[in-house]
Amino acid sequence: MSRSRSGGRSTRPRPAWDAGAVSEQDTEGGDPKAAKKRKLRPLTGLSIEELRHPNDARATDALKRIPGLDKALAKLLEYGLERLYYVDNVASNLRVTPKMFGRLHRSLVWATRILDVPEPELYVMVDPVPNAFTYGHTRPFITLTSGLVDMLSDEELFFVIGHEVGHIKAGHVLYGTMARNIAAVVQLLGQATLGLGALLGQGLVIALYEWYRCAELTADRAALLCVQDIEPARATFMKLAGGTTRLAAEMDRDEFLRQVTEYEEVDRSTLDKAYKVLLTLYRTHPFAMHRAKALNGWFASGYEELMARRASRL
Numbered sequence: 239m240s241r242s243r244s245g246g247r248s249t250r251p252r253p254a255w256d257a258g259a260v261s262e263q264d265t266e267g268g269d270p271k272a273a274k275k276r277k278l279r280p281l282t283g284l285s286i287e288e289l290r291h292p293n294d295a296r297a298t299d300a301l302k303r304i305p306g307l308d309k310a311l312a313k314l315l316e317y318g319l320e321r322l323y324y325v326d327n328v329a330s331n332l333r334v335t336p337k338m339f340g341r342l343h344r345s346l347v348w349a350t351r352i353l354d355v356p357e358p359e360l361y362v363m364v365d366p367v368p369n370a371f372t373y374g375h376t377r378p379f380i381t382l383t384s385g386l387v388d389m390l391s392d393e394e395l396f397f398v399i400g401h402e403v404g405h406i407k408a409g410h411v412l413y414g415t416m417a418r419n420i421a422a423v424v425q426l427l428g429q430a431t432l433g434l435g436a437l438l439g440q441g442l443v444i445a446l447y448e449w450y451r452c453a454e455l456t457a458d459r460a461a462l463l464c465v466q467d468i469e470p471a472r473a474t475f476m477k478l479a480g481g482t483t484r485l486a487a488e489m490d491r492d493e494f495l496r497q498v499t500e501y502e503e504v505d506r507s508t509l510d511k512a513y514k515v516l517l518t519l520y521r522t523h524p525f526a527m528h529r530a531k532a533l534n535g536w537f538a539s540g541y542e543e544l545m546a547r548r549a550s551r552l
Contacts, residue, residue, distance in 0.1 A: 279549035404460020479526035501527035
């Protein structure tokens with residue numbers, strides 16, 4: 239991603255939430271003055287079930303069938319992890335407000351307005367690894383790393399924030415927080431039980447990771463409903479796969495989409511399918527190519543119908 243400066247002010251295109259409009263400029267460098275404007279549209283009465291990915295619904299149902307799991311996880315978060323992470327956020331990271339990172343805050347406001355979600359707290363932490371996550375079952379909060387903020391454009395950051403708000407909308411935070419910490423919990427359990435607990439807990443680890451990967455596909459759909467444009471989504475996946483700030487100008491969207499198509503071809507072989515399963519078994523997120531493929535599919539069939547049914551212009 240290239241950055242240019244003029245008199246100390248950023249020359250980035252105006253993001254979608256800026257005055258309620260976004261510039262639909264040619265990605266090759268269109269004239270901002272000649273750009274068309276489109277209005278973001280709130281989705282009145284939106285239900286998460288209208289956009290939930292089928293894999294998410296299946297995986298969530300499988301977890302809910304485990305007796306007592308929801309109640310045990312909720313208590314563990316309420317009296318342990320949730321408080322710990324919240325205190326750490328407040329103590330060491332910067333909270334986003336209208337006066338602190340105002341553009342990020344406007345993105346958050348728009349995402350919550352479009353998805354009809356109460357506004358959570360948003361933080362930025364110093365970490366060169368591009369990442370974003372949502373914690374807190376009773377009091378959700380979102381954290382973006384400085385590496386992510388530096389790598390993505392405003393529109394792409396809007397997509398990421400919409401993705402995290404989508405997790406809140408979908409009720410993912412309880413299982414999501416646990417999925418990010420389950421390996422450490424099982425390891426501690428194993429140490430306390432001479433390894434037996436760790437062995438028995440592997441099934442839950444794999445189940446939570448599988449659920450997490452499926453939940454990401456629903457959150458990507460929610461993010462697309464926020465930005466209401468497929469291009470920021472594709473650019474985000476491309477950069478998450480191998481983006482660099484220094485070489486951003488040399489990244490090519492068409493080449494990325496060609497690689498997504500090649501990823502689809504891998505599914506033709508049964509052996510390759512098995513390799514995919516093994517490679518993703520302990521991953522919390524699907525591969526960027528898989529996410530791009532899944533969202534492209536929903537954009538082609540499902541997104542427009544939902545927008546036509548729910549969208550209301552300001």
